[in-house]
Amino acid sequence: MNFPLVTSEGFILGMSALAAALVMGVALAIGIGQGLIGMKAVEGVSRQPEAKSDILQTMVVGQAVTETTGIFAFIIAIVLVLANPLIGMLG
Amino acid sequence: MHSTDHLGPRIIMSIFDGKIMITETVFFALIVAAAMIVFALISTRKLERDPKGIQLIAEIIVDLIYKMTASIIPKKNVEGYAPYIGTLFIFCMLANATGLLGFRPVTSDVNTAFALSIVTFFVIQGSSIYSHGFLGWIKHYGDPYPFMAPIMIIKDISLPISLAFRLFGNITGGMIIMAFLFKALHSATDGLGITIPFLHYMIPLPANLFFDVFEPVLQSFIFTTLTMAFVSMQLAVHEDH
Numbered sequence: 323m324n325f326p327l328v329t330s331e332g333f334i335l336g337m338s339a340l341a342a343a344l345v346m347g348v349a350l351a352i353g354i355g356q357g358l359i360g361m362k363a364v365e366g367v368s369r370q371p372e373a374k375s376d377i378l379q380t381m382v383v384g385q386a387v388t389e390t391t392g393i394f395a396f397i398i399a400i401v402l403v404l405a406n407p408l409i410g411m412l413g
Numbered sequence: 414m415h416s417t418d419h420l421g422p423r424i425i426m427s428i429f430d431g432k433i434m435i436t437e438t439v440f441f442a443l444i445v446a447a448a449m450i451v452f453a454l455i456s457t458r459k460l461e462r463d464p465k466g467i468q469l470i471a472e473i474i475v476d477l478i479y480k481m482t483a484s485i486i487p488k489k490n491v492e493g494y495a496p497y498i499g500t501l502f503i504f505c506m507l508a509n510a511t512g513l514l515g516f517r518p519v520t521s522d523v524n525t526a527f528a529l530s531i532v533t534f535f536v537i538q539g540s541s542i543y544s545h546g547f548l549g550w551i552k553h554y555g556d557p558y559p560f561m562a563p564i565m566i567i568k569d570i571s572l573p574i575s576l577a578f579r580l581f582g583n584i585t586g587g588m589i590i591m592a593f594l595f596k597a598l599h600s601a602t603d604g605l606g607i608t609i610p611f612l613h614y615m616i617p618l619p620a621n622l623f624f625d626v627f628e629p630v631l632q633s634f635i636f637t638t639l640t641m642a643f644v645s646m647q648l649a650v651h652e653d654h
Contacts, residue, residue: 379484379638386635390575393582400589 342399352392438522485641502637509629521585530577541647587624
């Protein structure tokens with residue numbers, strides 16, 4: 323058995339993959355949030371069918387703003403997986 | 414198709430030893446802009462009182478854009494903002510949809526997304542100066558209390574960043590998923606050991622429909638709606654005083 327078992331690059335890449343998987347866990351929260359927005363929009367439409375287009379527009383914009391957190395998480399995830407900056411810090 | 418080994422856009426042309434380069438996204442952005450200009454020139458070449466053909470299409474587009482702008486921006490400013498909003502919407506939509514032709518979507522380059530959002534940032538600040546006056550614009554940073562000025566500045570600067578990353582992230586996510594899908598179908602073809610591509614036509618179609626048709630329209634709609642919302646916020650403050 324030769325030590326170390328894992329090279330520094332291998333350790334960093336493995337941990338980065340794990341971190342990318344964990345950071346995408348925000349998808350859960352986004353799903354819940356967008357679902358809540360959709361639920362309220364459906365309630366609004368059923369209460370006031372004539373305001374459907376306004377409600378739909380507000381709902382889409384609200385969902386987009388909700389999604390921003392997930393997009394930031396996604397960008398961190400793709401940077402960790404496809405363009406890892408930590409490997410360069412090994413020196 | 415797009416490859417997953419290389420994240421950034423490919424460089425297709427470079428001059429001065431690679432100091433100045435043209436990437437594929439810049440190239441397609443220029444093509445989209447040229448297509449828009451050519452369409453505008455052709456459709457307004459022979460204007461008639463009873464529109465027909467290409468002039469009718471152009472009038473429908475302009476009418477829709479004015480209606481969309483009027484739904485958020487105050488009535489008296491619609492004339493001024495509708496051309497910018499319309500250009501932004503159409504360019505954004507066509508630029509997002511270049512993935513449909515098998516190329517890299519233009520807005521999956523973070524530079525394009527930031528260019529669009531920085532222009533929007535200047536439009537928002539410009540309308541703020543236009544409605545408050547220059548001194549009023551400086552004064553509104555210390556509006557409730559002067560010590561809140563850093564927070565107001567951070568609020569203003571975070572807006573283009575979140576706009577740009579929202580557009581870039583959505584389109585890039587779609588592009589990466591499409592690239593993985595094609596890679597998986599290639600591996601399936603190789604694994605089965607057949608020469609005919611295995612279901613390359615049917616399986617990507619719904620994904621194409623979502624990522625290259627629905628998502629571009631939705632994202633450009635959201636981009637323009639948020640732009641209009643922030644612009645009208647700056648204009649509406651003026652009416653209260």
